[in-house]
Amino acid sequence: MSTSPVPAGPGAGPDTARILSRAVGGVRAATRARIEQAALELFTAAGFEQVTIDDIAAAAGTSRRTFFRHVGSKADAVWGDFAGHVARLAGLLAAAGDDVPVLPAVFGAYVEVNDYAAADLPVLRQRMRLILTEPALLAHSQVRYADVDRVVAGYVARRRGEDPAALLPRLVATATRAAATTAFEVWLGDERAGLSDALRTAFGQLAEGFPGLRSRA
Amino acid sequence: MSTSPVPAGPGAGPDTARILSRAVGGVRAATRARIEQAALELFTAAGFEQVTIDDIAAAAGTSRRTFFRHVGSKADAVWGDFAGHVARLAGLLAAAGDDVPVLPAVFGAYVEVNDYAAADLPVLRQRMRLILTEPALLAHSQVRYADVDRVVAGYVARRRGEDPAALLPRLVATATRAAATTAFEVWLGDERAGLSDALRTAFGQLAEGFPGLRSRA
DNA sequence: GACGTTAGAGACACCGGGTGCCACCGGCAA
DNA sequence: TTGCCGGTGGCACCCGGTGTCTCTAACGTC
Numbered sequence: 001m002s003t004s005p006v007p008a009g010p011g012a013g014p015d016t017a018r019i020l021s022r023a024v025g026g027v028r029a030a031t032r033a034r035i036e037q038a039a040l041e042l043f044t045a046a047g048f049e050q051v052t053i054d055d056i057a058a059a060a061g062t063s064r065r066t067f068f069r070h071v072g073s074k075a076d077a078v079w080g081d082f083a084g085h086v087a088r089l090a091g092l093l094a095a096a097g098d099d100v101p102v103l104p105a106v107f108g109a110y111v112e113v114n115d116y117a118a119a120d121l122p123v124l125r126q127r128m129r130l131i132l133t134e135p136a137l138l139a140h141s142q143v144r145y146a147d148v149d150r151v152v153a154g155y156v157a158r159r160r161g162e163d164p165a166a167l168l169p170r171l172v173a174t175a176t177r178a179a180a181t182t183a184f185e186v187w188l189g190d191e192r193a194g195l196s197d198a199l200r201t202a203f204g205q206l207a208e209g210f211p212g213l214r215s216r217a
Numbered sequence: 218m219s220t221s222p223v224p225a226g227p228g229a230g231p232d233t234a235r236i237l238s239r240a241v242g243g244v245r246a247a248t249r250a251r252i253e254q255a256a257l258e259l260f261t262a263a264g265f266e267q268v269t270i271d272d273i274a275a276a277a278g279t280s281r282r283t284f285f286r287h288v289g290s291k292a293d294a295v296w297g298d299f300a301g302h303v304a305r306l307a308g309l310l311a312a313a314g315d316d317v318p319v320l321p322a323v324f325g326a327y328v329e330v331n332d333y334a335a336a337d338l339p340v341l342r343q344r345m346r347l348i349l350t351e352p353a354l355l356a357h358s359q360v361r362y363a364d365v366d367r368v369v370a371g372y373v374a375r376r377r378g379e380d381p382a383a384l385l386p387r388l389v390a391t392a393t394r395a396a397a398t399t400a401f402e403v404w405l406g407d408e409r410a411g412l413s414d415a416l417r418t419a420f421g422q423l424a425e426g427f428p429g430l431r432s433r434a
Numbered sequence: 435g436a437c438g439t440t441a442g443a444g445a446c447a448c449c450g451g452g453t454g455c456c457a458c459c460g461g462c463a464a
Numbered sequence: 465t466t467g468c469c470g471g472t473g474g475c476a477c478c479c480g481g482t483g484t485c486t487c488t489a490a491c492g493t494c
Contacts, residue, residue: 028470028471031471052449052450052451053450053451053452054450062472062473063472063473063474064473064474065453065472065473065474065475066471066472066473068451068452068453069471069472072452073451073452074450074451074452101430101431101432102427102430103427103430103431104431135360138359138360138363139356139357139358139359139360140356141356141359142355142356142358142359143352143355143356146355156430160430165402165403165406166403167399167400167403167415167418167419167422168422168427170399170402170403171395171396171399171419171422171423171427172427172430174395174396174398174399175392175395175396175399175423177395178388178391178392178394178395179388179391179392181391182384182387182388182391182392183384185382185387186382186383186384186387189382198384201384202384202388205384205385205388206388206392206426207426207427207431208426209423209424209425209426210319210320210385210388210389210424213318213319213320213373213389214318214320214321214424215318245441245442248442248443269478269479269480270479270480270481271479279443279444280443280444280445281444281445282443282444282445282446282482283442283443283444285480285481285482286442286443289481290480290481291480291481
């Protein structure tokens with residue numbers, strides 16, 4: 001059970017992973033978490049492009065093939081359970097009453113789904129810094145955000161009785177998401193800023209139509 | 218000089234390219250145009266992922282290595298001279314007088330830089346359909362749009378005397394760009410729609426802060 | 435007209451992300 | 465014991481992208 005190069009063979013994997021799981025729920029989730037953690041550390045230390053899959057696999061104590069089985073792609077290693085994030089957003093919107101106006105409902109759902117516990121903020125900063133800084137990850141983000149946009153556009157369309165492909169639902173989705181990512185950027189650049197505050201400020205500006213910029217400067 | 222498999226060797230390239238250029242200006246530009254055209258046709262016919270670089274090179278009558286020398290990457294083959302596009306936008310903003318309010322200035326620059334001649338619209342549709350449909354190209358678009366955002370944010374910051382990294386300049390940049398891409402989407406989905414009209418409509422909604430969505434539905 | 439120079443092109447080798455396939459090993463049920 | 469099954473590792477392969485070398489056609493110079 002030491003870390004010395006014992007020829008333990010492939011059987012060593014399941015054992016250690018088993019120990020790590022137990023409380024979490026499943027071997028899969030445990031190894032995936034190990035891989036993602038190793039990837040995050042290596043990416044922030046050396047940069048996304050400089051780290052190879054073999055590096056991550058080695059750091060996580062597994063193989064290249066297993067990495068792809070769990071994570072799917074190099075970029076996916078940074079995103080964690082984003083699908084669950086989107087699902088929570090969809091749930092919040094579905095649960096929003098029809099008495100609250102559309103725009104505040106979207107704003108509120110965004111703020112609530114991004115209401116992280118203080119303990120999770122450092123990891124979130126690490127993730128977002130990578131996503132917004134590394135070109136390859138920034139590119140990949142567009143594919144993920146498209147899922148968010150579909151959810152929001154669908155909600156607006158339902159409330160308005162419009163086609164989700166119409167201008168207004170799509171516009172609300174892309175504009176609110178643009179505001180959210182911008183809020184993330186300024187939050188990332190200011191160590192003292194609060195994420196919820198940044199989101200609310202950005203949404204406020206958006207909802208007011210940038211009043212200071214429409215008439216004479 | 219026929220198209221039969223004469224062992225012409227590497228010398229055949231420069232000759233034909235020479236003929237194609239002359240009126241355009243440079244052998245480089247001609248071969249690049251040939252490559253981009255071949256790529257666009259193959260992508261729309263078979264899908265972005267299905268087409269390999271070798272396919273494009275063969276269709277353009279050149280080699281894989283030459284493809285990369287001219288185009289840079291597979292995704293770049295779709296974008297044409299987007300850098301010039303961004304430069305024109307920057308020029309329009311720089312030339313905008315300080316008497317016109319900030320937001321209308323940005324809107325106007327966007328509309329004007331996207332005022333294509335009728336003859337260019339089919340190719341534009343082809344390009345935008347690919348960019349908005351193919352996931353890999355949608356991802357890549359984020360990197361390109363980041364350049365646009367920098368230009369717009371810089372303009373807003375200059376007009377307002379703020380830091381380009383502050384919330385408002387960034388927010389205006391990302392929100393207007395989101396509106397523009399949304400306008401492109403609906404324009405793409407509606408054969409009869411006008412691009413300028415779609416842009417103006419989207420910008421109008423954005424500037425008004427979605428009035429119908431802020432109070433009771 | 436022979437010369438060297440230069441830009442463009444092709445061939446080759448290599449790297450890294452991603453996938454399909456097969457073999458193995460452990461646990462579990464019949 | 466036997467058979468199944470989830471998880472794993474190894475291997476081969478495809479493809480996008482880059483560095484390097486060589487070749488050749490075109491151009492200016494003497």
